[in-house]
Amino acid sequence: KNQVEQSPQSLIILEGKNCTLQCNYTVSPFSNLRWYKQDTGRGPVSLTIMTFSENTKSNGRYTATLDADTKQSSLHITASQLSDSASYICVVVYNTDKLIFGTGTRLQVFP
Amino acid sequence: KAGVTQTPRYLIKTRGQQVTLSCSPISGHRSVSWYQQTPGQGLQFLFEYFSETQRNKGNFPGRFSGRQFSNSRSEMNVSTLELGDSALYLCASSDQTGRYNEQFFGPGTRLTVL
Numbered sequence: 415k416n417q418v419e420q421s422p423q424s425l426i427i428l429e430g431k432n433c434t435l436q437c438n439y440t441v442s443p444f445s446n447l448r449w450y451k452q453d454t455g456r457g458p459v460s461l462t463i464m465t466f467s468e469n470t471k472s473n474g475r476y477t478a479t480l481d482a483d484t485k486q487s488s489l490h491i492t493a494s495q496l497s498d499s500a501s502y503i504c505v506v507v508y509n510t511d512k513l514i515f516g517t518g519t520r521l522q523v524f525p
Numbered sequence: 526k527a528g529v530t531q532t533p534r535y536l537i538k539t540r541g542q543q544v545t546l547s548c549s550p551i552s553g554h555r556s557v558s559w560y561q562q563t564p565g566q567g568l569q570f571l572f573e574y575f576s577e578t579q580r581n582k583g584n585f586p587g588r589f590s591g592r593q594f595s596n597s598r599s600e601m602n603v604s605t606l607e608l609g610d611s612a613l614y615l616c617a618s619s620d621q622t623g624r625y626n627e628q629f630f631g632p633g634t635r636l637t638v639l
Contacts, residue, residue, distance in 0.1 A: 455632075457630030457631050503568065507626075510626070511581070513628075515567050
């Protein structure tokens with residue numbers, strides 16, 4: 415069964431600290447993996463998109479990694495800011511245009 | 526370019542009523558997808574329209590329907606509302622070109638069913 419699992423479900427960190435969010439998937443045939451940031455009450459915004467051949471991709475303080483062999487991805491946030499408080503959703507695209515969403519990690523950054 | 530817009534942003538209905546939500550995609554985007562987001566289930570795919578035709582459909586009952594107009598604007602309709610239909614409804618548009626076929630989401634319509 416195609417599935418995307420994220421951990422942890424929620425995370426609290428202090429401003430300035432780093433954190434890493436995990437995404438494991440069992441999806442086939444794999445097309446690409448996306449990380450989205452969703453602020454409360456808003457639509458998701460794309461952070462990174464990675465294909466099978468891309469191991470690492472950065473977007474400012476956000477760095478995503480992909481291990482296609484173990485079917486794992488991580489999103490690392492460096493020097494967190496209050497504005498990083500949001501839900502982070504991992505999405506795996508298969509069969510070119512079909513999406514499976516993880517249930518997200520809710521991150522809270524406190525001063 | 527303006528982003529994806531959705532109207533209304535908030536809606537309160539009672540059980541048994543029906544509701545229509547609207548989505549205007551980014552100019553030039555011909556694909557519009559609809560999603561339901563609830564705290565327990567996360568984002569779930571409802572359906573996708575491309576050039577006025579439904580191209581993909583998720584696993585939702587027939588009470589959920591949609592359509593797309595010639596200008597790519599899309600509407601989603603839910604009939605005979607149930608309490609469990611309370612959710613954030615998101616639409617996303619794509620131009621179906623480029624390497625990743627990226628989707629851009631609107632802000633969503635928060636539907637509350639009483």
